[in-house]
Amino acid sequence: MKTGNPHDEKYAGKEYYWGKKPSAICDRVIELMHPTRDFRPKLVDLGCGEGRNAVYFAKNGFDVVGLYISETGHSRFVLRHSSFRKCASIQESSSCPEELF
Numbered sequence: 001m002k003t004g005n006p007h008d009e010k011y012a013g014k015e016y017y018w019g020k021k022p023s024a025i026c027d028r029v030i031e032l033m034h035p036t037r038d039f040r041p042k043l044v045d046l047g048c049g050e051g052r053n054a055v056y057f058a059k060n061g062f063d064v065v066g067l068y069i070s071e072t073g074h075s076r077f078v079l080r081h082s083s084f085r086k087c088a089s090i091q092e093s094s095s096c097p098e099e100l101f
Contacts, residue, residue, distance in 0.1 A: 005070050008072040010070070011050065013078075015051065016050055017049065020054045022056035023052075026053055035061025040061055042063045044073050048066030
């Protein structure tokens with residue numbers, strides 16, 4: 001029987017597993033929500049992986065929380081985006097840290 005989180009295997013390599021470019025839908029969400037200096041929509045990126053979409057949204061005016069089940073993916077997110085503080089690794093038996101919200 002295989003043990004460990006299968007998602008961790010995706011992030012074992014040196015390259016970004018999903019690439020660096022945010023998903024195509026991100027620009028549409030930004031267009032629809034239209035963040036401004038006075039309006040920062042809140043967004044929860046469930047399954048944020050290495051953070052490509054979460055960081056993109058944050059850079060475009062959103063107040064973002066990124067959550068992921070893979071500790072390896074989360075660690076790579078934190079290493080590559082050290083200024084992004086609202087990210088957590090959520091294990092099956094744990095709850096979401098309140099300080100993220």
